[in-house]
Amino acid sequence: MKFINDGLPDLIKKINFLSKKTVLSIEDRNLILKKIAEAIQIERQTIIDLSKDDYEQAKAQGINESLLDRLELNENKIQSCIHGLEKLINLDDPVGQIEFAKELDDDLLLIKKTYPIGVIGVILEARPDAFLQIIGIGIKTNNFMIIKPGVEAQSTCNYLMSIVHQILSKRQIPLEMLTLLHARSQIDILLKEDEYIDLIIPRGSKTLVEYIQKNTNIPVMGHADGVCHIYVDEIGDIEQSLKMIIDSKVQYPAACNAVETVLINRSIAAEFLPLLALRLDQLQVNIYASQQISRILNRDFPSPESWSIEYGDHSINLKIVNNLDEAITHINQYGSHHTDSIITKNAQNAEIFMQQVDSANVYHNCSTRFADGYRYGFGAEVGISTNKILPRGPVAIEGLMTYKYHLVGQLHTVDDYVNETRKFKHSI
Missing domain, CATH: 3.40.309.10 (Aldehyde Dehydrogenase; Chain A, domain 2)
Structure with missing residues (x-):
């Protein structure tokens, strides 16, 4: 495990580099989601059996009832995950959407356009269903996701990620688009990589969320309590x-x-x-x-x-x-x-x-x-944010997008407007 931890900073740098270079078409992203849904349908019994093994091991270790409920990936939860992936496929492409276009002056056009956030670290407790939702939303939004699930769900999540990686590999897509971490010790390394990770999303107990908030300079999105x-x-x-x-x-x-x-x-x-x-x-x-x-x-x-x-x-x-x-x-x-x-x-x-x-x-x-992204018709969610600033509530694909302002002109200069040689139109 020391070797894995020693190599993690370099891997995160690579993920950051690839996130800027890998731009999948909406057709590719939707096809990947479709293949994942089909594979889960085929492998559902194996997944259920692995989840039962995780559940029994956690129960034997005295894990509390609340965590055990979240850990179990039963028939109903798997079907809900499949429906969520199918819903994501049917949603419009969130990448490259023009939120507004404004003509500042003749031949000077301002456009606000959506982009993936980039590299997102997701730290969650025993939630294999949430793990699948995160994978689906990451693919739909063309974000690169570094995911650390709870050790209690490790066997199930390992198997799910192997299914997804096989699908990415067949389409020659970098496997680093979805990276699975295995050890708790890797969380502290992850939290230090503020130069290469754009956002951290914790899903778990109040203790987990507060620890993450206190130990990183990376922006953190989520909620500590559900009261x-x-x-x-x-x-x-x-x-x-x-x-x-x-x-x-x-x-x-x-x-x-x-x-x-x-x-x-x-x-x-x-x-x-x-x-x-x-x-x-x-x-x-x-x-x-x-x-x-x-x-x-x-x-x-x-x-x-x-x-x-x-x-x-x-x-x-x-x-x-x-x-x-x-x-x-x-x-x-x-x-x-x-x-x-x-x-x-x-x-x-x-x-x-x-x-x-x-x-x-x-x-x-x-x-x-x-209060759930799937029930809201978002397809899935990466978590629920209780922040006053956006995003707020169930965070789905729109919540994992950022934007850039494009300004296209004909060698325009500000000085012309300061000297009132030209005047802004600001027309939409």
């Missing part, structure tokens, strides 16, 4: 409201977009809380609640360790708030700016909620589990 909320305001359909909350918590509790705290308006608490608690009990969801809720339900619930906690399992916080304003204040204080939803029949309250909650995804009468 998502639902505020129950004015109920129109009780049964569907309950179903929506359960979907947000139980459908896939390990996901970063699973709800962690439900806020209930005081005016409906006496009616709604017993029904919600019963449903959560039936599904064996651990309830942590404020003392007010314990009194209303005449039951001694443990208080949450923190209102900012991300459980990632079958646990949830419940709290009563007096009004919409208090709910918004709580979410902005304790949330992670990821995904927050309001259940209400009051359209005005919904609009205020979505305007004032400072999150990348704000919903009205929708499960928080919709």
